[in-house]
Amino acid sequence: xxxxxxxxxxxxxxxxxxxxxxxxxxxxxxxxxxxxxxxxxxxxxxxxxxxxxxxxxxxxxxx
Amino acid sequence: xxxxxxxxxxxxxxxxxxxxxxxxxxxxxxxxxxxxxxxxxxxxxxxxxxxxxxxxxxxxxxxxxxxxxxxxxxxxxxxxxxxxxxxxxxxxxxxxxxxxxxxxxxxxxxxxxxxxxxxxxxxxxxxxxxxxxxxxxxxxxxxxxxxxxxxxxxxxxxxxxxxxxxxxxxxxxxxxxxxxxxxxxxxxxxxxxxxxxxxxxxxxxxxxxxxxxxxxxxxxxxxxxxxxxxxxxxxxxxxx
Numbered sequence: 529x530x531x532x533x534x535x536x537x538x539x540x541x542x543x544x545x546x547x548x549x550x551x552x553x554x555x556x557x558x559x560x561x562x563x564x565x566x567x568x569x570x571x572x573x574x575x576x577x578x579x580x581x582x583x584x585x586x587x588x589x590x591x
Numbered sequence: 592x593x594x595x596x597x598x599x600x601x602x603x604x605x606x607x608x609x610x611x612x613x614x615x616x617x618x619x620x621x622x623x624x625x626x627x628x629x630x631x632x633x634x635x636x637x638x639x640x641x642x643x644x645x646x647x648x649x650x651x652x653x654x655x656x657x658x659x660x661x662x663x664x665x666x667x668x669x670x671x672x673x674x675x676x677x678x679x680x681x682x683x684x685x686x687x688x689x690x691x692x693x694x695x696x697x698x699x700x701x702x703x704x705x706x707x708x709x710x711x712x713x714x715x716x717x718x719x720x721x722x723x724x725x726x727x728x729x730x731x732x733x734x735x736x737x738x739x740x741x742x743x744x745x746x747x748x749x750x751x752x753x754x755x756x757x758x759x760x761x762x763x764x765x766x767x768x769x770x771x772x773x774x775x776x777x778x779x780x781x782x783x784x785x786x787x788x789x790x791x792x793x794x795x796x797x798x799x800x801x802x803x804x805x806x807x808x809x810x811x812x813x814x815x816x817x818x819x820x821x822x823x824x825x826x827x828x829x830x831x
């Protein structure tokens with residue numbers, strides 16, 4: 529399995545706005561609506577950033 | 592929602608960040624849309640990796656750096672998180688990237704192949720046949736605890752040998768914070784239950800998932816899946 533080091537490195541290499549949504553949703557356990565309020569962006573933007581963050585992580589961890 | 596909106600929502604769905612009504616919409620869509628199911632399966636692979644990172648202490652408990660704006664998303668804005676993550680990393684042995692790749696890539700690919708749709712919201716879907724004839728039959732099990740409302744859905748797929756099964760399951764409506772694990776029981780009744788998934792903690796929104804459970808019971812001999820709490824009590828079971 530990927531070590532936390534691998535995951536952390538991949539996480540840190542995400543674009544800042546993608547990392548920010550994962551911080552809100554995964555680590556702070558916020559919903560899309562809550563994250564949107566916290567980040568000051570539309571909910572659809574949050575969803576899109578989550579999607580692209582997860583795709584980026586998958587690609588990075590599959591390298 | 593449009594097709595594109597559904598696809599974009601899959602990540603948030605997997606992270607349990609959608610409102611219940613919206614999550615149900617996505618679940619229902621996944622039953623019908625092969626493209627989105629493919630996307631779902633691919634993104635599911637990220638979950639075990641994210642699970643290796645700490646969720647507690649919550650970074651929100653750590654103060655934001657002065658001057659940070661809520662939407663900064665800057666590395667500085669993640670200082671608290673990074674501090675917590677680095678602490679975990681410091682406790683790990685040095686990375687052996689090439690080694691884990693050799694060791695885990697086959698497992699990872701097997702998991703990807705085994706992961707199937709968790710969207711058996713439609714009752715009566717006891718057996719699903721994959722549209723692709725090259726894929727083995729998948730059995731879907733569902734069940735609800737009438738008292739607590741906890742609901743368990745699972746998919747069972749033959750492993751590479753045919754002697755065992757790969758299992759993916761999802762609990763919803765469970766008690767937040769409680770630890771539980773997944774187990775499977777065979778139809779014969781002579782064998783005890785087999786643990787099919789690691790112990791997990793139910794999320795604040797009452798959800799728990801097992802993406803890569805395995806048991807040495809063939810798919811056609813699995814009678815039911817059960818979610819068991821730390822005291823050994825069956826919280827909910829799911830049958831075809």
